[in-house]
Amino acid sequence: MGELIIIAITAALLSNVVLSQFLGICSFLGVSTKTDVAVGMGGAVVFVITVASAVAYFLYLLLDALGITYLDTIVFILVIAALVQIVESFFKKYVPSLYKALGVYLPLITTNCAVLGVALTNVQNKYNFWQSVVCGFGTAFGYLIAIVILAGIRERNANNDVPTPFKGSPIVMITAALMAMAFFGFANLAI
Amino acid sequence: MFGIVLAMDVMNIVWATVVVGGVGLVLGLLLGVTGHIFAVEIDPKQAAIRGCLPGNNCGGCGFPGCDGLAAAIFEGTAPINACPVGGAAAAAAIAEVMGVDAGDVADVEGKKAFVKCKGSNDVATLNEKGRKVCTYGCIACGLCARACSFGAITVENGVAVVDREKCVGCGACAAKCPKKIIELVPESKTHVVACSNHQTAKEVKEVCKVGCLGCTLCSKKCPEGAITMEENLPVIDYEKCTNCGTCAESCRFKVIS
The missing domain is CATH 3.30.70.20 (Alpha-Beta Plaits)
Incomplete structure (x- = not known):
């Protein structure tokens, strides 16, 4: 149990998927203009990554048994694409406002490297089932934390008098960089 | 010995095909089922409006693509002649779908x-x-x-x-x-x-x-x-x-x- 908690905290804070592994930057910068939309995006990513980690674990067992583990990437992409499609149709039906707000970034979770990154990391670290799921959830939760914080900062920054050369994307990049530096403080977390 | 190596390779290919194909098939079926469960009913009128638009998704109307404009026209938030590309022809076709007279709105010049x-x-x-x-x-x-x-x-x-x-x-x-x-x-x-x-x-x-x-x-x-x-x-x-x-x-x- 203790080990699982360590995996989760490591994945979420110490090696935050966005801020120290630089995965999933696209949607991190793209959908972080409003906090509520960012929460929706984070929620979708949490669901997709957690389920994808679980499914990927069993699929990897199958691939391993047949000695064709080199197919892991392509099979994982299949699973992720299908999961994203399910999430998308779910949102379209039950949360149309969120579906509209997320726009193109929702189907883009398919190609979000964070999702595939977690699945492949799990395999590399030879995690067992629960470790995989917890690592997936922790990573996705780290993404959720990062994107919500960035959205919060951007909302406050919207009314600030940003110097003209830094308006738009540059100030967001700088904000993200400062956040990344702050997150590096977690590296000294004694666990 | 050559035959064994060949046989192994063939089995590898077969398994790879079976696994990837099988996973694809299962996921496809799953998507088919969830597609039914989460199906969103689109008013046939909106689909017909979408059919009248050019489909270039150029964004010239200010909406995200032709689907966005079709939804907006359907809801009445955009005029039927909002598509600058389709022009009067598209406006007339949409007017027919919406059951309004195109005459008074379609004379906006391209x-x-x-x-x-x-x-x-x-x-x-x-x-x-x-x-x-x-x-x-x-x-x-x-x-x-x-x-x-x-x-x-x-x-x-x-x-x-x-x-x-x-x-x-x-x-x-x-x-x-x-x-x-x-x-x-x-x-x-x-x-x-x-x-x-x-x-x-x-x-x-x-x-x-x-x-x-x-x-x-x-x-x-x-x-x-x-x-x-x-x-x-x-x-x-x-x-x-x-x-x-x-x-x-x-x-x-x-x-x-």
Whole structure:
């Protein structure tokens, strides 16, 4: 149990998927203009990554048994694409406002490297089932934390008098960089 | 031994095919089922409106793609003639779907993009690197040509040229132009100012043979008072312009044509 908690905290804070592994930057910068939309995006990513980690674990067992583990990437992409499609149709039906707000970034979770990154990391670290799921959830939760914080900062920054050369994307990049530096403080977390 | 190696390879291929195909099949079935569970009913009317639109997804209407516009028209938040590409034909088709009369709304005129610069490499003064000295005109960067979904803009001899036959007036090029010299001009208006240089006559003379010197003759001659001078350049008010051609006649350098 203790080990699982360590995996989760490591994945979420110490090696935050966005801020120290630089995965999933696209949607991190793209959908972080409003906090509520960012929460929706984070929620979708949490669901997709957690389920994808679980499914990927069993699929990897199958691939391993047949000695064709080199197919892991392509099979994982299949699973992720299908999961994203399910999430998308779910949102379209039950949360149309969120579906509209997320726009193109929702189907883009398919190609979000964070999702595939977690699945492949799990395999590399030879995690067992629960470790995989917890690592997936922790990573996705780290993404959720990062994107919500960035959205919060951007909302406050919207009314600030940003110097003209830094308006738009540059100030967001700088904000993200400062956040990344702050997150590096977690590296000294004694666990 | 060779046979064994071959057999193994074949089995590998078979397993790979079976696994990837099998996973794909299972996921496909799953998607089919969830697609039914989460099916969203789209009003056939909205689908019909979508069918009337061109489907280029150019964004010229200001909505995210043709689907976005179809939804907006269906909800009544956009007028039925909001598509600048489909024009009157699309508006009429949509009017039929919506059951309203197209006559009173469909007469909004289409627009054509116009590059406000005629300074090709033959007439503009070039520096030693072969680039134009004029800092206002077309720099032949080609962003407009790339932005055009309809192949209506080409860069010829150092200046962008719009093919009026192909142009649908979506405005994608105008948005991309780094010099902001592409204007959307009402389709029927034939007289446009083909220069963007705000400098004085002497300075313009030095950089281009077909530049506007800001002589103000056109604005004085215009019988409708549709031309005003702004920063050494004539600006035509297309609301007032009657296509009479007085401005083009008065222009000594044929900047207005």
